Amino acid sequence: MRRRSQRKVQSSVSDNEPRSQENSEGTLAEISREAVGKLLQRANKVGGKRKKMMLEPETEQNGTHILEQILQPKTSEVGHNHRNPVGSTSAEEKCNNISIDQRYLDNKEELDDSDWEEGTISVDDRPVTIEFDVTPDPAVKNQVRRSSARDKDLAELIHKVHLLCLLARGRLIDSACDDPLIQASLLSLLPSHLLQLSNVTKLSSRALHPLISWFHDNFHVRNHTNAEASPHFALASALETREGSPEEKSKKGRATSHVSESSNLPAAENLNDSVIKSQASETQDDNSKPCLSEQSCRSKRKGDLEFEMQLEMALSATAVGSLNSKLESGTNADGANVSSPSKKMKRDTTGESSTPPHVISTALGSTKVGSPLYWAEVYCSEENLTGKWVHVDVVNSVIDGEDKVEAMTAACKTSLRYVVAFAGQGAKDVIRRYCMKWHKIASQRVDSIWWDSVLAPLRDLESGATGGEVPSRTNHGTSTQSNMNDSFVLTRSSLEDIELETRALTEPLPTNQLAYKGHPLYAIERWLTKYQVLHPKGPILGFCKGHHVYPRTCVQTVKTKERWLREGMQVKANELPVKELKPSAKTQKLQDFEADDYECTDSKENIKLYGSWQLEPLNLPHAMNGIVPKNERGQVDVWSEKCLPPGTVHLRFPRAFSVAKRLEIDYAPAMVGFEFKNGRSYPVFDGIVVCAEFKDVLLEAFAEEEQRRQEEEKRRDETEALRRWYQLISSIVTRQRLKNRYNNGLPSEILTEVQHVNDKESNATVSDSNDNNQTPKNQQLNTSENNIDLKASISTHTEEHEHVFLKESQSFDERTSLLTKRCQCGFSVQVEEL
DNA sequence: TTGTGCTATAAGTCTTTGTCGTGG
DNA sequence: CCCACGACTTTGACTTATAGCACA
Incomplete structure (x- = not known):
């Protein structure tokens, strides 16, 4: 099975768009697989890179060795990934398997592409290949590569996707359990004496026993399932199978063993059904009664495992952790109008991503590794004064065993990290009810802000479906209750919230001192950090290995x-x-x-x-007489607005200091922080601090100066534009003149003359004094700003002549460094001597 | 099996107020 | 001569978290 899904994922990884479109019309499981496959593709890309790094030292081996080496690190890396705390379980293993294949491909490419110069020496045109007898260095082989920040990011991403898949799956199952037909079928299976349970006004957990034992005796967990079936179909077929195969019951021993090996998943679903069903019947029979809900666990056989398998398919790559689904069935306690069925199906994920799947399989003795655990919760109004959700595990025939769940997962060598209750298409995290050692799992759970935001809309749905009002039970209610009743209407959901919060605040003291490191409730002095102290130093809540245990609230942060x-x-x-x-x-x-x-x-x-x-609040000296109080460095440290001396303001506009200086207003540079560069720390200044009364003046002056600056900038731009135009025209004219003069060899040549007054741009000026008067066209550009005069003239020569520049005729102007060369014809050239 | 102590490593935190050469 | 600007030495010591390992 694992192998099959692995291949599927791999194909979806390597396939391109058309295939994915095809998939998009497939079953939900296929869609899920594809989506997860895409994520894995990303993951494997990262993995591939990593691997390349690992293989770098091996590039000088010959091909055979390299291929062997390629395969060897895989095992170690797989092992490493299994150890990754945020990794995933079965899917992660798949992930690793895939990455192995990918890696193989990657390295094959590497072999093809790589140049082998390092291992090949060319002698007399004959390549000599040096082969190394490679014996892997055990030290290197055993070297542990710690997960980098990037690995952690990726693991977190997979973790989140996994959780989303589990939530989605839970909602699907919940929806299937709401199917009226399935509920009706389930009710019809119930023996009549059990049906009477629906007439009980006050349900207690004890009353559930007959129902649970009946379910336990009549349903078995199947070992194999049809993975592609929908939840609805799975449920229906589960019911059907149970009906149609009474003889299978007599094969009971096997079924039992199956139960032990496959998880409780089916039970939960069935429970859901039965609960809903019972409620439905209840509603029909007597709507006005505040009632109870009962749950009957039905099909153990197919449905459960099918769900499980489907879940695994859906999560194919991301490693399915174990998933417990519970169902809570409750009744609306208010006898008012329409009674909403209050059933809740809960699903829990345990050991969610990081636990190696095989561990679970070992523990359960099953081939189905990483199976989710499912159970139900039933709202029993007789329990706990206010009523409470009671854990019901029909497969193992356990009622009210919330404290046993964690132990059960611990037996599977994993930890219970998520317990999610589903009802009415909503979901709620109820881990606190089942987790006795929160400090152990808190760090292994996903970022709580993200998780809460994901669950927020689902919580509303769940609360709406289960949150029947609790009747004000003044007759036997406690004072707390009546007090709470005064402030707000108690609902099951809010009562449950209170219960869970209470549990969170009353965790027992850990017995090992290491657990106090970062414990949310307790602290011992030993594990305080450098900038932490206990204040007040008490009360002492207990002892651990000789250390005093204090409430975490006593831990205070100290600073310079x-x-x-x-x-x-x-x-x-x-x-x-x-x-x-x-x-x-x-x-x-x-x-x-x-x-x-x-x-x-x-x-x-x-x-x-x-x-x-x-x-105490910072008490800085007040600004007086327009003088800003400064520190010993003549500045003001503006870490925040609070650090400004009273009566001063922080002006952050650019060149503020120059404006203040010009107006002769007292100011202090505002230091806003430090930056590290070149091994040193430098203060960072931003703006100035001035007395508040100068703020407007400075802003006004700044606005004026800014306007003036912009105008100046505009003028500068225009001047620059003119200069460039002049340069362009000059070069065009020069080019044309040279072309006419030398290129054509025509009897009549055109000379271009450019005269530049106040010329600083051109290094050479060519002029023909004979033809100055014949200039047919003069152009002059004047700008009033900088007196740039441009005069370009074009003159025509009528006779052909080759200029000769004699040394005797040239002159040098030392002031301008201009050398003037003259021809006897009167033609002259000026060059700048460098 | 679990907790503890040790080691190694990665990642995060805290530190914290220049000088010189060049060009305009 | 003054001023603005950029390059220069690309910190580094320390703490905390995490993971693995050996051992009781």
């Missing part, structure tokens, strides 16, 4: 005076540092150096840290 300054706070007078740190070696060295210079003995000053309770 300068750091607090950035937040607009200053240390109160006469406050002693709550903690002192030894200066770093670098600072120490620097201080020693200064001590040598100044013979200062107090060179080893500790870094003094203060806590937030030792602070």
Whole structure:
């Protein structure tokens, strides 16, 4: 099975668009596979690169060796990936398998493309190939490559996709369970004595026992399934199979073993169905009763496993973790109008991405590795004063065993990281009900902000489907309840929220001290960081290995005076540092150096840290008489608005200081931070700080100056444009004249004469004094700004003549460095001597 | 099996206020 | 001569988190 899905993924990876379009019309599982395949394609690209890096040292081996080497690191890398905490389970294994194949291909290409010069020496035109007897260095082979930031990003991405797939799958199953036909079928299977359960007004978990045992006895979990069946079909066929095969029951022992090996998935679905069904019947029978919901677990056989397999297909590449689905069935407690069926199907993912699938399989003794776990939750209004959702695992015939789930997953050598309840197309994370050691899994879960945002719309749906109002039970309600009733209407959902929050705040103390490192509720002094202290130092909640355990709320962050300054706070007078740190070696060295210079003995000053309770708002001197209070460097450190002395403003417009200087207004450069460049830190300035009364004046002056500057810039641009035009025209004219003069050899040649007054651009001026008067056309461009005069004249020569420049006739102007060469005909050329 | 301590590595944090040459 | 600007030495020491391993 794994191999098959692996191939499929691979093909979708290598296929191009047309294939994917084809897939898009296929089954949901195919679509899911394709989507995941695309992600894996990206993942494998990254993996390929990584591999290339690993193979670099091996490029000097011959081809055979290289191919062997290519295959060898795979195993180690697979192993590594399995260890990746954020990786995935079965799908990840597939992922790795695929990457192996990809890698092989990649390296084949590499072999084709690579030049073999490193391993080949050409002697007498005959290539000599040096072959190395490669024995892999065990040290290198065993070298652990830690996952880089990029690997982690990728793992997180896969993690998220995986969760989304699981959510989608859970909703599908939930939807199937809502099918009225399936519900009706399920009800029809129920023995009559169990149907009476629907008439119970107050449901307690104990009342569920007959139903659970009936389901447990009558349904089995099948070992193989039709992976392509839809959830609806799977459910229906599960019911059908159970009906049609009473004799299979007598093959019961096998079924039991199957149960143990395959997960509880089917049960949940069936539960859902039965619950819904029972509720439906309930609603029909007696709508006005606040009722109960019952759940009957039905088909263990096909449906469950089919779901499981489908799920695995859908998640093909991303590694299906184990997935538990639970179903909560509840009844609406309010006897009012329309009773909404309050059933909740829950699905939990355990060991979600990182656990190696084979571990699970070992634990379960099944070939189905990484199977999701499913169970149901039933709302029992008689439980826990306010009523609560009760864990019901029909496959294992366990009721109210929420504390056993974590142990069960632990037996599978994985951890329970997500427990999601589904109902009414919505979903809610109820991990807190099942997780007893939150600190162990918190770091393994996806970013909570992302997860909450994904679940937010689903939570509303779930709450709408299950959140029947809890009747105000003043008769036997507690004071807390009535208080809460005063403030808002209690719903099952809100009560559950309270329950989960309470659980979150009452986690038992861990027994190993390492767990206190970053524990959200508790702390021991040993694991505080450099900038943390306990304040107040108490109460002591307990002990762990001789360490006092304090509430995490006692842990305070301490900072230096300068750091607090950035937040607009200053240390109160006469406050002693709550903690002192030894200066770093670098600072120490620097201080020693200064001590040598100044013979200062107090060179080893500790870094003094203060806590937030030792602070008061920053009290800077007020600006007086238009003078800005400055620090010892003549500037103002503007870490934030709070750091501005009262009566001053921070002006950030460009060249503000020049404006202030021109207006003779007192100002201070505003230092806004530091930047590191070339191994040093440099202060970064942005704008100036001036007294508030000058703000308007400065802004006005800045606006004027800005306008003047823009006009100046415009003028400069125009001048530059003119200059370039002149240059262009000059060169055109010159070119034309030279062409006429030398190219054609015509009896009559055209000479172009360019005279430039105040010429600084051209290095040579060609003029013909004889023809100056014959200029047929003069052009003159004047600009009033910079007195650029342009005079271009074109003259015609009537006789052919080859100029001769004699040394005697040339003259040199030392002032302008211009050398003038003259021909006897009167033609002259000026060149600039360099 | 689990916790602990150690090591190695990756990643993150904190540090924190120039000088000189060149060209306009 | 003054001023603005850019190049220059591409920090680095330290802490924290993480993973693997050996051992009790």
